[in-house]
Amino acid sequence: AQKITQTQPGMFVQEKEAVTLDCTYDTSDQSYGLFWYKQPSSGEMIFLIYQGSYDEQNATEGRYSLNFQKARKSANLVISASQLGDSAMYFCAMRTYLGTASKLTFGTGTRLQVTL
């Protein structure tokens, strides 16, 4: 069974500073994918970044980067130069396969508040 653990229920960061949101995972699969999603108060889950288990380099997407440490089973999200619009819930998720479809297992999320 897959499990995602996010140990930070809430985080504060000042505008323009960087912040790291923690995520650890547990799986016996060799091939898996790790995702981060952002959920603003409107409710929609917005895809941010993806890391494959066989990817040798850490993923980056604009101000988002994923610090992937496979041996430690961690996939932390780093947001650089925080903006007020980054205030939201952030979810780490692991993808496994269900035949031709995929299944996402989510963590409990971290609420990020960006302050002036």
Place this chain on the structure above:
Amino acid sequence: ETGVTQTPRHLVMGMTNKKSLKCEQHLGHNAMYWYKQSAKKPLELMFVYSLEERVENNSVPSRFSPECPNSSHLFLHLHTLQPEDSALYLCASSQAVLTSGRTGREQFFGPGTRLTVL
């Protein structure tokens, strides 16, 4: 319309009502999903359809009944719900994996339907 749309956005229903949630994706995907998001709990996968066939029913009570008439539409039929079923119901879609190549195929989510059962 673009992306994944869900209607209605808000729904209040009594325990004896029957209602349906609708999801439509405009991304050319062929796998669709229902998730439930309750307060202070992780998102829970409820149902998965791939190529219009159900591939996962994650121990969901029978008062929730999914329907996938084609690859663009997904419904969740609700009847005799309980107050603890109040939650945000999210629909998602993705590209089904048809070859041995399994790359990053993220799921795209709709805005959700916030359901309140009285």
